[in-house]
Each structure stands twice: as structure tokens, then as C-alpha cells.
Amino acid sequence: MTKSDLEMKAREMLKAAKLYCTSGRIDILLVLMKAGKPLSQNQISKRSGKNRFDKVTIYRTLESLLSVGLVHKAFMEKRAWHFELANHCTERQCHPHFTCTNCGDTYCLTEISLPMAKSPHKGFVIHRQQVRLEGLCPACA
Amino acid sequence: MTKSDLEMKAREMLKAAKLYCTSGRIDILLVLMKAGKPLSQNQISKRSGKNRFDKVTIYRTLESLLSVGLVHKAFMEKRAWHFELANHCTERQCHPHFTCTNCGDTYCLTEISLPMAKSPHKGFVIHRQQVRLEGLCPACA
DNA sequence: GTAAAATATGCAACTTAGTTGCAAATATTT
DNA sequence: AAATATTTGCAACTAAGTTGCATATTTTAC
Numbered sequence: 001m002t003k004s005d006l007e008m009k010a011r012e013m014l015k016a017a018k019l020y021c022t023s024g025r026i027d028i029l030l031v032l033m034k035a036g037k038p039l040s041q042n043q044i045s046k047r048s049g050k051n052r053f054d055k056v057t058i059y060r061t062l063e064s065l066l067s068v069g070l071v072h073k074a075f076m077e078k079r080a081w082h083f084e085l086a087n088h089c090t091e092r093q094c095h096p097h098f099t100c101t102n103c104g105d106t107y108c109l110t111e112i113s114l115p116m117a118k119s120p121h122k123g124f125v126i127h128r129q130q131v132r133l134e135g136l137c138p139a140c141a
Numbered sequence: 142m143t144k145s146d147l148e149m150k151a152r153e154m155l156k157a158a159k160l161y162c163t164s165g166r167i168d169i170l171l172v173l174m175k176a177g178k179p180l181s182q183n184q185i186s187k188r189s190g191k192n193r194f195d196k197v198t199i200y201r202t203l204e205s206l207l208s209v210g211l212v213h214k215a216f217m218e219k220r221a222w223h224f225e226l227a228n229h230c231t232e233r234q235c236h237p238h239f240t241c242t243n244c245g246d247t248y249c250l251t252e253i254s255l256p257m258a259k260s261p262h263k264g265f266v267i268h269r270q271q272v273r274l275e276g277l278c279p280a281c282a
Numbered sequence: 283g284t285a286a287a288a289t290a291t292g293c294a295a296c297t298t299a300g301t302t303g304c305a306a307a308t309a310t311t312t
Numbered sequence: 313a314a315a316t317a318t319t320t321g322c323a324a325c326t327a328a329g330t331t332g333c334a335t336a337t338t339t340t341a342c
Contacts, residue, residue: 019289020288020289020290020337020338020339021338021339022289022290022291022337022338023337024290024291025290040328041328041329042327042328053291053292054291054292054293055328055329056291056292056293056329056330056331057290057291057292059328059329059330060290060291061290061291064290075216075273079222079299079300079327079328080327080328080329081220081328081329096258096270098265098267101268107265109258109261109265111261112258112259112261114255114256114258114272115255115256117237117250117253117255117272117274118253119276120250120252120253122279123278123279123282124239124248124250124276124277124278124279124282125276125277125282126239126274126275126276127242127275127276127277128274128275128276129237129272129273129274129275130272130273130274130275131255131258131270131271131272131273132216132270132271132272132273133258133267133269133270133271134267134268134269134270134271135260135265135266135267135268135269136265136266136268137264137265138263138264138265141264141265141266160318161308161309161310161317161318161319162309162310163308163309163318163319163320164308165319165320166319181299182299182300183298183299194320194321195320195321195322196299196300196321197300197301197302197320197321197322198319198320198321200299200300200301201319201320202319202320205319220298220299220328220329221298221299221300222299222300
């Protein structure tokens with residue numbers, strides 16, 4: 001897929017979500033598509049090349065993408081939130097995220113999926129489930 | 142269990158872990174025992190009564206308790222880390238944490254446990270697994 | 283195509299979480 | 313009770329994330 005193909009795709013995603021097609025949103029979507037794993041605001045900023053956007057803009061852009069379900073927030077050991085494309089995630093569950101305790105890298109383990117937790121008797125209604133895994137990656141094992 | 146019984150218990154836990162029995166550690170353990178759910182530094186501070194400890198002390202205390210496995214870090218939707226007693230948690234998995242999307246309260250669902258994820262072929266070694274659930278609590282459902 | 287309306291962006295200033303270094307205080311060991 | 317080991321408080325700092333407002337860009341209506 002060429003660069004402009006990806007950009008076309010980003011534009012379609014934004015249009016379908018009824019969001020303005022702005023350079024910020026397109027760029028950030030491209031960065032996330034190419035990364036294929038959760039990135040923090042800071043990482044997104046560094047990867048968005050010459051047209052660096054303001055920190056506030058990145059946060060607000062992520063918020064808008066989040067509000068229409070184009071991205072997800074992933075919980076990580078790091079203090080900052082990480083964001084990733086909502087690709088292949090269902091309403092109820094995304095793939096588990098694996099963080100290597102040795103090198104610190106995070107991977108999306110799209111091959112794995114755990115059964116959804118069953119609500120306990122007391123009347124809890126479970127809508128979504130997120131799973132975080134820790135251990136050693138192939139390079140560090 | 143009376144207040145001093147709890148304190149005795151805290152002292153035993155610290156002694157077994159070969160940590161100095163200081164008023165800060167005892168107090169913070171008591172707060173966590175009474176809470177029964179993950180608390181942030183800020184919440185711990187508010188709940189530790191008259192002998193409020195310095196923010197830095199609380200962080201360092203939690204760190205020491207963490208290092209000997211007496212407490213766990215829980216990931217939450219909030220920006221701050223939350224800590225809880227490592228009660229009933231195995232090496233590999235703790236109970237899932239449930240956060241109500243309506244009222245924001247967090248519960249420890251000790252009745253639920255998911256099977257551990259199986260390592261995918263590629264050579265990942267999974268050591269620990271954490272599960273976060275979202276939905277409606279009995280009061281909000 | 284252009285003007286008006288709707289929304290996004292940048293900047294400055296702010297809040298909150300968490301950390302570091304160092305001197306003073308407290309806990310344990312002898 | 314003194315010496316040693318460890319913890320605590322304070323001040324000052326870093327980094328993540330937010331808010332308000334003026335300006336710029338995108339879309340819509342004509």
C-alpha cells in the first residue's frame with residue numbers, strides 16, 4: 001500500500017465517522033496505522049515528521065478519534081496513556097497487550113483471545129474486558 | 142477484628158517481609174486493609190487520619206510494599222496508579238477489577254477468574270495476566 | 283466559487299502525578 | 313545506650329494532561 005493509499009483510507013475512515021478531514025487527524029491516523037501498536041502522545045508527536053502538532057492538538061485529536069471508536073486507549077505499565085487503532089477489536093474485547101518485562105516493548109497479541117468474564121450473581125453488567133500480559137518477548141526469552 | 146488486631150497483623154506482615162515496622166508502613170497497610178479496593182496515593186493520604194504522611198513518603202512506602210509483594214498496582218481508567226493489598230492474588234493472576242462506567246466506582250471481583258492466556262507460538266513467555274472489566278455496577282444497572 | 287457557520291488548532295498558563303537529592307528522624311542491631 | 317541501617321520530610325523538579333481564548337481551517341449553504 002503506497003503512502004497515498006493509506007491517506008485515502010484515513011480520509012474514508014474520518015468521513016465515515018463524520019469527522020472533519022483535517023491534516024492533524026489524517027497524520028495521526030497514519031502514524032497509528034504504521035505503528036501497529038499503542039503509542040503515547042509523545043511517541044505520536046515524534047513520529048509525525050515535519051508537521052509536528054501541538055501537544056494539546058494531539059490530545060484533542062485522539063479524543064475525537066476515541067469518541068467515534070476509531071482508536072482505543074490501552075493500559076500500560078508506563079504512566080502515560082497509549083492509543084492504538086481500534087482495528088479488529090470488537091465492542092466487547094480487544095486483543096491482549098503484552099509487555100516484555102526485560103526490554104519494555106509492547107506487542108499486540110492478536111492471535112490470543114480470552115473468553116469474556118461472566119457477570120457474578122450480584123447484578124454487575126459487564127460491557128468490556130481488557131487484558132494485559134507481562135512476561136518475556138521472543139527476543140528476551 | 143479490633144483496631145489493634147489489625148495493627149498486629151500489619152506488623153506481622155512487615156516483619157515476615159523483613160521491612161522495618163514504621164508508623165508509615167503500618168498506617169498505609171491499615172488503610173489498604175480497610176479499603177478492600179485499589180486506592181491512589183491521594184486517596185490513601187486522605188484516609189490516613191491525623192498522621193498524614195508526606196506524598197513522597199507514601200510513594201516510597203508503596204514502593205517498598207510492592208517490592209516484597211505485599212501490595213499490587215492496579216490499572217484504572219484514572220490517570221493515577223492505584224494500589225491494593227495483594228491478598229488472594231497468585232503469582233500469575235490477580236482478581237479482575239471492575240469499573241462502573243456510570244458512577245466510576247471500582248470493585249474487586251474476587252469471585253471471577255479467567256483462564257490464563259496461552260503463549261502464542263512465536264516464543265512469548267507469559268508470566269502475569271491482568272484483567273480490567275467495564276460496565277454497570279448493581280446500583281447503576 | 284464565496285460567505286457564513288461549524289469545528290479544529292496553537293499558544294500560554296495551569297493542574298496533578300510522580301521523582302530526586304539531601305538533611306533530619308526513627309528503627310534495628312550490637 | 314551507641315552505632316548502623318533505613319525511613320521520612322522538605323524543597324525543587326519533570327512529565328502528563330487540561331482549559332480558555334483567539335486564530336485558522338473545513339464544511340455547508342447559497
